[in-house]
Amino acid sequence: MKKILLTCFAALLLLFAGVTSAQADQYLRVGMEAAYAPFNWTQDDDSNGAVPIEGSDQYANGYDVQIAKKIADSLGKELLVVKTSWTGLIPALTSGKIDMIAAGMSPTDERKQEIAFSDAYYTSYPVIVVSADGDYADATSLADFKGAKLTAQQGVYLYDLIDQIPGATKETAMGDFNQMRQAVDSGIIDGYISERPDATSAEKANKKLKMIAFEDGKGFTTSESDTAIAVGLRKDDTETLAKVNAVLATISADDRLKLMDEMIDAQPLEEEDDTSANSNFFTQMWTILTNNWQQFLKGTGMTLLISIIGTVVGTIIGLLIGVYRTAPRAANKALAILQKLFGWFLNIYIEIFRGTPMIVQAMVIYYGTAQAFGISIDRTLAAIFIVSINTGAYMSEIVRGGIFAVDKGQFEAATALGFTHGQTMRKVVIPQVVRNILPATGNEFVINIKDTSVLNVISVVELYFSGNTVATQTYQYFQTFFVIAAIYFVLTFTVTRILRYVERRFDQDNYTQGVH
Template sequence: MRSTLFRSLRRLASGQRSFLSFCATVIILLLVGGAVASGAQAATGAAGDKPGAGQHFIIATDTTWAPFEFEKDGQLRGIDIDLLNAIAEDQGFTVEVRPLGFDGALAAVQANQVAGMIAGMSITDERKQTFDFSNPYFDSGIQMAVAENNTTVSSYEDLKGQNVSAKNGTEGFDFATQLSQEIGFTVTGFQDAADAYNDVTAGNSVATFDDYPILAYAIQTGEAGLKTVTDQERASSYGFAVKAGENAELLSMFNDGLKNVVQSGAYQSILDEYLGDNAPDATKISGGAIALGNEVIEDDGPGTLPKNPLFATDTPKDKGTFIIATDTTFAPFEFEVNGTRQGIDIDLMNAIAANQGFEIQWNALGFDAAVQAVQAGQADGIIAGMSITDERKEVFDFSDDYFQSGIQMAVKKGNSDVASYDDLAGKNVAVKTGTSGAKFAESIKDQYGFAISQFADSNDMINEVTTGNSVALFEDYPVLQYGIQQGAELQTVTEPEMGDAYGFAVLKGQNADLLEMFNTGLQNAKDTGVYQTIVDRYLKSETDNSGGGFFALLASSMPTLLTGLGYTLLATALSLVFAMILGILFGFMKLSSNWLVRGIASTYVNIFRGTPVLVQAFFFYFGVPQLTGINMDALTAGVITLSLNAGAYITETFRSGIQSVDPGQMEASRSLGLGWGKSMRKVVMPQAFKIMTPSLINQFIITLKDTSLLSVLGLAELTYQGRIIIASTFRSFEMWIIVGALYFIVIWLLTVLSNYVDRKFNK
């Protein structure tokens, strides 16, 4: 441009061009120069518009953790490195990456020697006390690997008594340490993943635990000499970290940059480069979900649906409503707290229903009753920690398993006499009917020479041991862990034995669509982390609800108990009204001179006085619907049962009361010209009622107490509510004192009222 200007000036000076030609040339040059300057200024402005323009940060990382950070041909490479550079370019800042090793990187951030670190660092609650984390950029998963030629270790159970390796500070190390307490092996930690792998190939350890992408990369490159032998166990997510309370701007730029590189596809390209076919979908990683304008998974606690944008819970509810039966006192799988039904089974089923678009009507009955409800067609399915067994498969169709149980033995806290199965010889142990624990105890009782007592719910089983009637119990380890955590006076004394898998069940050949929706929703929940979030709520909770004295328990439980008392009084009142009608009717029939009428009345009395109330309750709640196809709720079935049962006793009370009146009273009345009916109403009945009053009051009290048996049908009366509170607090002794006191007060008041009425009208 300068040479053109000089040539034009020389031409003007030499007279070769006119003055107009000179002016035109100058104007053109000025326009071209302005456009160039404007473009340069625009380019400078564009760079300057980026939030990190002109800023430089020192970032620490690990050294030998491929494929996230490693050196190749003298150059630092890996997913973390490439992602950090992509974000820096997107946000306009520059970085100096210092490979210090994981522990060194942690120390450097805490000492303010670097601004942040990216090193496949898991986001944990413990680390959040020291660091501020970005949005997750990778969701990890733990896997176990063994030497390529190892054919003896294929599951966790094969590790018993062996040694395993893992890299210090990783979730693989934490997972292996926790698992070692259940299985019984030792864990050796190493500074580098390569050393942990070499320990396996050298034969010092039989297996190693690490994040699946680390193992996959090492195996893919052929450098490890390992093979994976287990499925992935979901672990935490990775995040970029800065010191707590510092470098907030850098953290914000990382999050914004992560969002941009996910949306542009740049991050997916990075993942594909290092992980190939094993690369996850960048948009389905927690942090990738943010790029879609959604939030990271959130958990508001028991009874709520985990919020994960990839696990849609706003599906229109157009696939029908299903009645789902469940247990009542099998924490942490199903139980109630302050009137709210919760637990792993409850939260999982609710989440699947929301994901698949159907509604649930819960029917909490207890395990045995829930099984019968499905068989009787009163429930569409059952989820109640139900083990999948060949025997049950003959009656039910099961979903994919959603939990793998493990059986453990527990004894009363402080018991030092029972530490192994051998110590059970000649003693009694407790189990819960229908559980994997009961099945396991049955399988070894002859070998070790002990007897078994079976109970309908977990609380009764635990009480059997804590009161000393049984020396031990067998139960699924999560149930024991939760119970001990909540204050149950137990201690485990054995390692968990592999138990059965749990499944959702429907009656064989029915509700195939519901089963398919459950399987689809369960897989979605596992893929998005919602399943793990629900399980962690109850099995990783550090909350201890065992605190608080008697009066604190009384205050917290009273609203629930009063609700139950209301149902008790309602069921009692309705039952007594119908029972009195039945008693008077059949009482007169028993006094009839017609043998057929007397026979009908006697048959009714003999049936309902000769069979237990509980059997009658099950017949009307489960049997009648099977025979007639007409379902009834627990209150209706309960009132029918108590009415017919109490009516049978009142029939005999009524008959004996009338026959206790001197026959001369009837004869005298008839001799005065009164008819039979009028004589009975005016002369005989008033005298008979005076005689019957004590027996009727006694029957009223018995009927009130018999309402407690209706808890097996899921009627939320007083006893039921007491069991529900015990299931979550494990404070049975105190709770039964409270429940007993409420029954006593009500029955005492009923007795006082009845005696007052007796004195008032029967003087």
């Protein structure tokens, strides 16, 4: 059985790797958040020159996308956007998952240590986005923000600019601009540092937000490397870098400004109707669900696929490890040493995967294997693999406890009857272990349903990823995430009820067998 499973996994790995290699020649794979309008955003159709997003039926558009299209045309390739979280962009590039980054990224000195940058294709300036009816809506200089609670995106130079505001409270950096817009809208923070195009876009899309720009001498002090925006490439990709710079050189300053204005006008706006102002919270939720049910359904399907397969495979791994660790010591000295070494290996595996977060494991396995060994794994297959081995580490300990819960007298009785260790486990112990660990297995299943949300760092289009995309399109963040929470609750509640029913059937069958 183990050989069959390994053979199937190897075949899938080769299949997905082959597909990836075939696509690499046809497409220019460009990484971006697709959630940072007007530089990049997600939309439902290919209007205004939008291009497909990998692994999705949606499209990406924006200033970055249009620049990337010009580069792809010059290279004779089709543009394919790989929607990636901000923190995953550089690992995706260095590991070969994408060919370049076009995501409003500045060529800072820290980033230049990891990747190479093209010439600048846009220059922007920092501003502050605040609530339109808040205490800082009439601010004209940095000094006016004394006492304000401010933040910026994690990992960008904008966050350090808060130190230039005397008396401002520097809040924890946030993952993306959607979180910051929601935080301003809900009053958690007073404002966030952004760049003029994003702030203009946010102001236009949401009337509750306002951009505060500064006259010379009253705003931030920045360097050219901070305000410039460039294409990111691998350091060894000098040939492509030269071609990218050649393309950028053909785009004049006027053309760049014109293109940015076009993208600001083309960005999706918050949907409004005659009743939106008077609609209550639950009506807005229902509207979001009915208008975007297909995205939620696909995300839910992927979440269930990963969590079900991951839990089943992880349970099998746990059972195999549990049986192995209770096996008697081999009589042959050489085999006994190998048995002990393999036992140490299993202990290391269990401790590592129980002692590190799944989000870190996902980054290391998906990007690390490609960067260190040149193995390119399909992200869905990688997600299933990650959840499976993570679950296996936890289930091995659960199974071990289940085996120890079986009375020792049953082991002795089986031995007296001439059963081998394998026969004892298969016919006597494992059936009892399965019943004993069923509640813990169900709990692990519920955890996996929720933990799939961290897989958005490797661009898996699960429920949270799909919901976050809807939030960026509707600009109704709280309502959208409430819908996501409700779907997660329905999934976990249903799974819990099903597993309790299975437990009762197990108990009834055991009772019936005992009576007869």
